[in-house]
Amino acid sequence: MCGLMPGCVRTRRVRALIVLLMFSGCAHRVTLTVHQDGRVEGRGVDVKYPVHGEQVWAGYATKKWLPEVRFDSAERTTLRLKLEVPDGWTSAGTFDVSEPTPPFLFAWAAGRFTRTELEADGHVFVALNGSQEVLLKTAAMARFLRERTGLELPVRTYTQVFVHGEAAQEAVGMALIGEAALNDADAEWVFIHELAHQWFGVSLKCLDFDDFWLNEGFATFFVGAWLEQLRGRDAYEAEVARWKSRAEKVQGALSLAPPGLPRPHTPDSKLQPRGITYSKGALFLHSLRRELGEATFWSVMRNYVTTNAGRDVTSGDFRLALEKVTGRSWTEDFAKRVYSP
Ligand SMILES: [Zn+2]
Incomplete structure (x- = not known):
């Protein structure tokens, strides 16, 4: 064990x-x-x-x-x-x-794929059944994530495998993505979401599924942040509206995560509904962004990511980053907004 x-x-x-x-x-x-x-x-x-x-x-x-x-x-x-x-x-x-x-x-893929490669910013971006265009876009996304988090893409090589059928799955240094995304302007989210997991999942690892919003809520939030940079504020607000409607559909009262820093892991913790981990998680970050303003919010993001790179994380680690940057206690806020439904 x-x-x-x-x-x-x-x-x-x-x-x-x-x-x-x-x-x-x-x-x-x-x-x-x-x-x-x-x-x-x-x-x-x-x-x-x-x-x-x-x-x-x-x-x-x-x-x-x-x-x-x-x-x-x-x-x-x-x-x-x-x-x-x-x-x-x-x-x-x-x-x-x-x-x-x-x-x-962990993941793998095998098949008759064509391989495309791009070296950029000290990293190698690889696409199986993708294109140079996709790799240039991915490199730009990695730059955006680096700027906003203060942390380089945590892997030297990042490989996207475009497969027949449905797939949207992150793994260490790679992602499996359904090939339909290559020709769908509305599928921009899957590229940035899966790439963001190299920061939120691969580098900063949620302790267990009870804190899974630290992987999925952050990856979902970065879809909005990227679309805002790419297409403007309306695109961001459209994502926020999507998160709201998905979070509202979740039946029953559920909190984002259990309290404790450090807390023992929950053996065999189960995945919560996506409306919680993805949508409610992203909404919490959005609400902090509104309350704190741009400079402070992104400073918290950088503090959280650079302090915890390569480590296991719980919500308490994110609270510590907030406290470090804002200079006040967030214990009561977290009791209400993270640890309660
Ligand atoms: Zn995800």
Whole structure:
């Protein structure tokens, strides 16, 4: 078991030490052989994936091909993944993940893809079945995220795999995206949303799904922020209206996250509705932006991201960033707005 044990965690330093100690047995080396008919074999693995055209891919649910790793959002493991693919096929994947990472951020894809590459700002942007145009846009988005968060794109190479059918899934250094997005002006969101997860998810890792809004609420908020920069204030307000209507559709009273800093992880925490993690999370950031004004809000964002890069985070870490920048307590605000429905 590689997760943190409840009750063991007192300070961030102790927590980091526990992760290191417990982590020693959690490195995984996996070789998978992908066949043309979608069959995937490996040590203890013999499963069949759907074949979309001549493409096979897997993201998020690692249980099928990585059965030795417990599928828990609080789990942390490294991965060395090798894919053996049919002649003429290209592959992409989370081949070398050296930072302890939640397994839902592992993915791979194999198939007859064309590969396009762009070097920009010290990073390599790769598209499988994409184009230079897509890569230029992605590089501009990465620049925008860097400016707003104060943190460079946390991976050296970022690969977008454009697949037949539906997909919108982030992973370490990559994303699986449905190819329809390539020709749809309204699909701008999926590029920035999945890219934002390299900051919110891959670098700053929510402790478990109970604080998943720190991944999804931030990625959703950055869709609005990017569209505002690209198309103006009305585009941002249209996103805010979308978040409001989605949040209102959620039945029952739900809070954004449980309190505590640090707090023990919730074993097998379950995903909350998207109306909460994505929409209510983004709305909370929007309301802070309105209250604090541009300069202070983005200063909080930069403080939160640069202070917590490479770490596990809970809502309490975001509160600390707010307190550091504004010089006042946010305990009562969080009790009402984050920890209560
Ligand atoms: Zn997302």
